Amino acid sequence: MTTTSPAPRIALITGGGRGLGRATALALAAAGVDPIVTYVQGADRADEVVAEARALGRRAAALRLDAADTGSFAAFADALRATLRDEFDGAAAVDVLVNNAGTAHYGAFADTTEEQFDAVFAVHVKGVFFLTQALLPLLADGGQIVTLGSGLTRLTMPGSGTYAAAKGAIDVLTRYLALELAGRGITANVVAPGAVPTDFGDGHLREDPALQELVVGQTALGRLATADDIGAAIAGLVTASGRWITGQRIEASGGLRL
Numbered sequence: 001m002t003t004t005s006p007a008p009r010i011a012l013i014t015g016g017g018r019g020l021g022r023a024t025a026l027a028l029a030a031a032g033v034d035p036i037v038t039y040v041q042g043a044d045r046a047d048e049v050v051a052e053a054r055a056l057g058r059r060a061a062a063l064r065l066d067a068a069d070t071g072s073f074a075a076f077a078d079a080l081r082a083t084l085r086d087e088f089d090g091a092a093a094v095d096v097l098v099n100n101a102g103t104a105h106y107g108a109f110a111d112t113t114e115e116q117f118d119a120v121f122a123v124h125v126k127g128v129f130f131l132t133q134a135l136l137p138l139l140a141d142g143g144q145i146v147t148l149g150s151g152l153t154r155l156t157m158p159g160s161g162t163y164a165a166a167k168g169a170i171d172v173l174t175r176y177l178a179l180e181l182a183g184r185g186i187t188a189n190v191v192a193p194g195a196v197p198t199d200f201g202d203g204h205l206r207e208d209p210a211l212q213e214l215v216v217g218q219t220a221l222g223r224l225a226t227a228d229d230i231g232a233a234i235a236g237l238v239t240a241s242g243r244w245i246t247g248q249r250i251e252a253s254g255g256l257r258l
Contacts, residue, residue, distance in 0.1 A: 010094045014038045014067050015101030017046035020148065023231030024098055029053040031239045038065035061087050067101035068122040073134040080138055093140040096238050099128045099147040106159045117162055124166035129173060142185040144238055147174055149192035151253045171249050178247030187246035191234050194253025196225045220255025
């Protein structure tokens with residue numbers, strides 16, 4: 001009796017060239033999932049992720065995507081379709097979509113401009129909404145959508161209201177995705193990191209020792225997170241949690257402000 005192994009799963013991770021996206025792509029690769037990462041700048045860093053994933057024995061690719069430019073999404077879908085065909089043995093769809101790409105804004109509510117507000121919502125809300133919509137024909141039945149949320153939708157820190165409001169919209173949108181895509185067996189969840197000292201927001205946390213000390217003092221596990229902590233959480237949800245979790249906000253914060 002001959003048996004055949006299932007085809008390797010494929011994941012698309014937006015903003016996968018650095019920070020949490022990079023860690024997620026490599027955690028998925030280590031778990032046997034083939035990653036496709038996107039970048040808007042820093043093609044060299046995205047190529048490094050591809051090389052690391054291939055060194056783990058996975059197929060991998062990098063594509064340029066401006067996650068705030070909704071007008072480019074149809075062309076991106078075409079590029080993704082061609083990449084799947086040409087570099088992933090004729091695959092017709094991705095199994096996992098990780099909406100990770102993002103930008104930060106730190107500023108008091110009273111001082112935030114409409115331009116700053118629009119820049120945050122363009123990538124974190126409008127971009128996620130319409131990119132996910134554009135990729136629905138390329139998302140396999142039984143697939144998984146994971147969108148990066150934020151611990152700031154549960155707790156508050158001065159100057160983070162615009163970003164947190166955008167992530168709060170994602171928490172709600174994800175529940176609706178879970179409901180409306182359930183007929184195709186697609187799950188949708190939010191993974192909400194706590195504070196992670198990456199280069200996100202120009203290294204806002206990474207470059208502020210006093211803020212780091214404050215966060216550590218309010219975290220049950222007594223340390224800052226690493227990007228790998230978050231990548232492992234997403235990979236675990238995607239590969240090892242089964243098919244019965246959907247519409248949920250899962251916080252990965254080490255017990256911040258319990």
